[in-house]
Amino acid sequence: MRSNLPFELTDEPATVGAYDFDGKLTNVMTAHPKHDFAITERYVVFVEGTVTFDRTETSGIPYAWKDEQPARIGVMPRGRGGAASIRWFDVEPGSMLHAANAYEDAQGGIVLEGPTVDREGFRTSWNWWVGSPDRGAVPNSRSYNRQWVIDLASGTVRERIVDDLVVEFPTINEDVMGREHRFQYAISFPDERGVGNFGVVKYDRTTGGRQVRHVGDGQLPGEAVFVPAVRPRSSARPAKRPGLPRRPTSRAERARARPRCQTPAAVRLED
Numbered sequence: 001m002r003s004n005l006p007f008e009l010t011d012e013p014a015t016v017g018a019y020d021f022d023g024k025l026t027n028v029m030t031a032h033p034k035h036d037f038a039i040t041e042r043y044v045v046f047v048e049g050t051v052t053f054d055r056t057e058t059s060g061i062p063y064a065w066k067d068e069q070p071a072r073i074g075v076m077p078r079g080r081g082g083a084a085s086i087r088w089f090d091v092e093p094g095s096m097l098h099a100a101n102a103y104e105d106a107q108g109g110i111v112l113e114g115p116t117v118d119r120e121g122f123r124t125s126w127n128w129w130v131g132s133p134d135r136g137a138v139p140n141s142r143s144y145n146r147q148w149v150i151d152l153a154s155g156t157v158r159e160r161i162v163d164d165l166v167v168e169f170p171t172i173n174e175d176v177m178g179r180e181h182r183f184q185y186a187i188s189f190p191d192e193r194g195v196g197n198f199g200v201v202k203y204d205r206t207t208g209g210r211q212v213r214h215v216g217d218g219q220l221p222g223e224a225v226f227v228p229a230v231r232p233r234s235s236a237r238p239a240k241r242p243g244l245p246r247r248p249t250s251r252a253e254r255a256r257a258r259p260r261c262q263t264p265a266a267v268r269l270e271d
Helices: 119-130 251-257
Strands: 007-009 015-018 037-039 043-048 051-053 063-065 072-077 087-090 101-104 110-117 144-151 156-171 183-189 199-204 210-214
Touching (some): 037 101, 072 144, 087 156
Antiparallel strands (some): 037 043, 051 063, 183 199
16 A cells, blocks of 8 residues: 555455544555565675655655665674674665565675665656656656675675666565575566556576566556466475475465466466
């Protein structure tokens, strides 16, 4: 829920409708005042960007770009007492909402990837959401996949924009979360001028290639969920995610257990 009244649900669940807490909520709200983090085999990785919560903002989206807020990445050892040993690394100004993945490379550094926006991207996106003039053509402007490589030994960070496609909501196969992954998925957007299409993109991080499945004019796909192809029954299950107990059922298994939709809800992107 972003920039709207919350909706009341029954236990089934079924939608009752907009709910204003018996008239106490007199403005719109957001249920998304958070930023993402990532994990590796040994670390938890946080990103503190240049966009921060702003209680003085009355548009319904209580965030603002703050030049005085330094952007940085926090690396915290996993396990008891890790918070006392967190380290912070300065990075270029920007804001990341959703991390794709993080992992430790062969040199002992940490690689983190996720879409980020710069100052102009945040301004045009924010203007779109609140309906202000000089807004972008789509709700997500100048959001490009970025990679940070954190050298824990030297205390330095190398960063680069990986691709020129506007994307958000990155996804991977959760069985490789926290370890190096080859394939990465995201939702693609037109640029701030409206050039391009909405779709689902698949990146091959080994070859550098990408595939985009456009969904058609006026259609915006939701966040992609990776569902593996059916494996032979004799196939071994993939390794557990780093340090995490395996869920009783995966997201893919839960998705297959849901009632079938009457309209297509998935696309296949070939290897």
